[in-house]
Amino acid sequence: MIKLSNISKSFGKQTILQDVSVDIHANKITGLIGPSGTGKTTLIKCLMGMERYDNGFISINNVTVPNRKLLNKIGYMAQSDPLYHDLTGLENIQFFSHMYGMKSSKQTIKSILNLVQLEQHKKKLVQHYSGGMKRRLSLAIALINQPDYLILDEPTVGIDPVLKLNIWDQLHDLKKDSTMLITTHIMDEAMRCDQLLLMKNKGIAVSGSPQEILEKFGASDIDQVFLKLEEREHENATSN
Numbered sequence: 001m002i003k004l005s006n007i008s009k010s011f012g013k014q015t016i017l018q019d020v021s022v023d024i025h026a027n028k029i030t031g032l033i034g035p036s037g038t039g040k041t042t043l044i045k046c047l048m049g050m051e052r053y054d055n056g057f058i059s060i061n062n063v064t065v066p067n068r069k070l071l072n073k074i075g076y077m078a079q080s081d082p083l084y085h086d087l088t089g090l091e092n093i094q095f096f097s098h099m100y101g102m103k104s105s106k107q108t109i110k111s112i113l114n115l116v117q118l119e120q121h122k123k124k125l126v127q128h129y130s131g132g133m134k135r136r137l138s139l140a141i142a143l144i145n146q147p148d149y150l151i152l153d154e155p156t157v158g159i160d161p162v163l164k165l166n167i168w169d170q171l172h173d174l175k176k177d178s179t180m181l182i183t184t185h186i187m188d189e190a191m192r193c194d195q196l197l198l199m200k201n202k203g204i205a206v207s208g209s210p211q212e213i214l215e216k217f218g219a220s221d222i223d224q225v226f227l228k229l230e231e232r233e234h235e236n237a238t239s240n
């Protein structure tokens with residue numbers, strides 16, 4: 001389990017996260033969604049140990065973050081693709097796999113490359129990959145070590161609809177052995193998550209399964225839930 005307790009984080013005078021507490025459970029896909037700039041990536045960077053948080057604590061499997069030993073248990077896909085452009089797709093996968101102390105079998109690499117539909121392009125230099133191909137390669141790198149924890153920041157941006165559905169099916173298969181946290185802006189993807197965390201106003205405004213949240217707000221989609229949250233805020237502000 002990933003546990004965030006009373007996390008606060010500011011950049012200068014701008015408070016991004018305030019007193020955020022949440023448990024992210026194993027064997028589920030948890031979706032972190034919210035308007036641009038609400039702090040989704042900041043939250044993920046805090047739990048990856050890439051940003052220092054100001055207050056509170058984060059633990060993964062009862063180990064306080066940051067901790068180097070946790071790193072090879074986590075598959076992380078950032079929003080930007082930290083790939084080596086002078087290496088081929090295959091060489092990138094091998095490099096990152098070795099970096100985390102693993103030696104993935106040819107079979108594992110092949111099945112991951114097939115999953116992201118890059119098997120035919122594995123010998124091409126990454127500098128010649130399209131944006132979507134780079135995204136898919138980053139996803140392959142996050143998955144290669146079959147990590148216990150998968151943290152994916154907008155993993156399907158630039159990926160075509162059919163492959164996207166395929167990837168979601170695979171993620172649901174993989175969740176039986178892992179804990180997953182995924183950020184997305186795409187509302188039909190949010191509906192594919194088992195649990196949602198809706199970020200707003202420096203914290204998690206609503207959590208629950210997509211269905212529970214829709215029922216609670218009498219909404220037909222998650223966009224409407226955000227609209228209703230806005231309306232409630234407006235009503236509260238005007239009645240005070």
Ligand SMILES: Nc1ncnc2c1ncn2[C@@H]1O[C@H](COP(=O)(O)OP(=O)(O)OP(=O)(O)O)[C@@H](O)[C@H]1O
Nearest residue numbers: 011016034035036037038039040041042043079185
């Ligand atoms: N290193 C930094 N220094 C200063 N401000 C930062 C830094 N990183 C993020 N911010 C600010 O923190 C806020 C939250 O950014 P963050 O990237 O976490 O949002 P997000 O919800 O992931 O957005 P998006 O959905 O657009 O990716 C933004 O206002 C951003 O400008």
